[in-house]
Amino acid sequence: MTKSLLQAAPLLAALCAGGAVLAQAAPTAAPSAATVPAGGRPTAGSGERLQVTDPYLEMHTGPGRGFPVFHVAVRTEWVSIELRHTDWYQVRTESGKLGWVHRRQLETTLTEAGAQKTFRDLVLDDYLTRRVQLGAAWGRFKSEPMLKMWTSYRLSDTLTFEATLGQVQGVFSGTDFWHLNLQSEPWSDRRLSPFFGIGFGQFKNIPNTSLVGNFTTNAKLGNATVGARFYLTDRFVLRADYSFYTAFLSDTKSSEYRAITAGLSFFF
Numbered sequence: 092m093t094k095s096l097l098q099a100a101p102l103l104a105a106l107c108a109g110g111a112v113l114a115q116a117a118p119t120a121a122p123s124a125a126t127v128p129a130g131g132r133p134t135a136g137s138g139e140r141l142q143v144t145d146p147y148l149e150m151h152t153g154p155g156r157g158f159p160v161f162h163v164a165v166r167t168e169w170v171s172i173e174l175r176h177t178d179w180y181q182v183r184t185e186s187g188k189l190g191w192v193h194r195r196q197l198e199t200t201l202t203e204a205g206a207q208k209t210f211r212d213l214v215l216d217d218y219l220t221r222r223v224q225l226g227a228a229w230g231r232f233k234s235e236p237m238l239k240m241w242t243s244y245r246l247s248d249t250l251t252f253e254a255t256l257g258q259v260q261g262v263f264s265g266t267d268f269w270h271l272n273l274q275s276e277p278w279s280d281r282r283l284s285p286f287f288g289i290g291f292g293q294f295k296n297i298p299n300t301s302l303v304g305n306f307t308t309n310a311k312l313g314n315a316t317v318g319a320r321f322y323l324t325d326r327f328v329l330r331a332d333y334s335f336y337t338a339f340l341s342d343t344k345s346s347e348y349r350a351i352t353a354g355l356s357f358f359f
Contacts, residue, residue, distance in 0.1 A: 240256050273289060
């Protein structure tokens, strides 16, 4: 398991980097203007009509600056919002042209009521509606170095199911463990949000073969966690937590461990 964790860490870092790049990078070949990306979603104002007030509104073939401009909507022309992908909106002109426009250009348009169009902080909005997260953290487990990786699924606004895989490399032994947790995040609509969790799993301690009387310990594991998340930018979240572990070695014997970790996750 130690090897698998070490091999998985670079992969996770690559996935995190990929999550940030995909939001802004443009492909080398431009798709048709009607192409909807995987992350495209209807907006709260789907079908809303806006009037162009700038000399022109640049319409791209895809949601990114690397996609070519294939059409411009001129001043006083009306466009309708169809979809959103990050800060890019798919709009349709009255003549039927379909293309992508950046939010900053749309912020200069007027609504049918004659008011200037405004938008919510869409990146933060994506964070508040997140579902799946992947992350990794480093820290100390009973004063020894620890690496853990996790994936989570948000069940509701305040409840999250999380699966964790961890490894501790001590001086005299190595420890592998996994656990499943149910977390409560009562203030999940804030950029800085505390959380609490409880769970169960499995604990395996493997002593060095050079030790006299060494034997592997397998035990059931219970844990409680308290921590906080802080939304950084784009799809990245900083996380720190403090965990209390109990390994049930037998019906009458148990061992307790404390761990503190900090790490980074990304959501999609």
